[in-house]
Amino acid sequence: MMRWSLEHRDAEQLTLLWMLLITSVPKNAAIYDQEGHETGSHDKPSLSAWPSPVVPKGQHVEIHCDSNKHNTSRLYKEHGEPFPQIHDRIFQKRLLLGPVTQAYAGTYRCYDYNSQCPSELSSHSDPLEIIISGIYRNPFLLVLSTPLVKSGEKMTLECRSEIMFDTFILTSHRKQIINGSFQLPAGSYHGGSHAIFSIGPVTPDHAGVYICYGSYNKTPYEWSESSDPVDIMITGLYKKPSLLATRGPVVMSGENITLSCTSDHQFDMFHLFMEGVPQGHGLSAEQSHSGTFQANFLLVTMNQSGTYRCYGFFRNSSHVWSSPSDPLHISVTEFIGVYVFDSTSSHPLPSGKWGLHNWQQQLQTGAQHEWTSSIAYFFGSLLGIFLSCLLPWLLSPSQLSAIILRLPPLAVFGTLHCDLVHPSTSM
Structure with missing residues (x-):
């Protein structure tokens, strides 16, 4: 019987056996070398989409697979509708996709590819979801609290649509980059659907532009058009002006x-x-x-x-x-x-075009006018009494009447007062 012994194999056979072993391991599993050390994790590429992984239907998106090891990468679609034009697509660092349709929606990964040694092992990137938006009419995003939210408090936003969606997605953006996302099941609302997002206590990380979308559970990578954006400002971070x-x-x-x-x-x-x-x-x-x-x-x-x-x-x-x-x-x-x-x-x-100070001056002027009027009233009365009570002893009645007709009103009041106190001798 022939015995299988590694001691009698040449170097080429050993290398072939090792390649068969490592290629049979699932792509997301940890891989170890002959000494028990993990391989591939240090050269794991990163996969991203620019300007955003949420791509409006008919637009383009640029895929970046960044690695420190090789300039050439391979892209494949992990979840979603199969798309032969993309599967195992070889590209250098960047790949432009589009104009996109629903067929582009799904989850993608990339890995390094060495054309001179195609069997060389590479770790696979983390998954990247590509969302195609604009498939349905846009919902409406409402701020139920206030767009000015004090740090440490809560904010409430409502996403509402005439369409009966299964799910609403709320995304926050800062400098036109998605900073975070929230997802809630939709509830019925006046023949349509809605979801209320209560977020907080808020921090400066919650500041930015918010947009919401609607979607269905059976097609999670296909979203509606975006709602109109809403700006949320987080206040209380600096001293008040x-x-x-x-x-x-x-x-x-x-x-x-x-x-x-x-x-x-x-x-x-x-x-x-x-x-x-x-x-x-x-x-x-x-x-x-x-x-x-x-x-x-x-x-x-x-x-x-x-x-x-x-x-x-x-x-x-x-x-x-x-x-x-x-x-x-x-x-x-x-x-x-x-x-x-x-x-x-x-x-x-108390104002007008001159402000509060002028109104106060008007009050002071009014008070001075009342004081002046009181003095004039006093002396006018004395003059009327003098004319009515003393002059009759010196002048005839016709001369006295002519003088009284020329007197100011206050003096005339004094003459009437004198007549009431001292009746004419003719009575």
């Missing part, structure tokens, strides 16, 4: 007003919001002579009172904001007679 009105918090209807947002923090952007209005306005910061950073917001043709707040942030992290400034209420007013009335109230307000 200050907000002031340069000419005071009161303005006449139709006039302009400037609000100045200022901070000693080196923000390069400021954003102004009015309560009840979802869209604000951003401006670049400028450094003042005092060394602070500020932005001046010009509000033109004011016709509504409101409360304003401002935030500071940096361009390179545009969704991470400071704490809000203290609220500033701006009153829009109109002149009615002598008084000024708020456009949202029936009570007189």
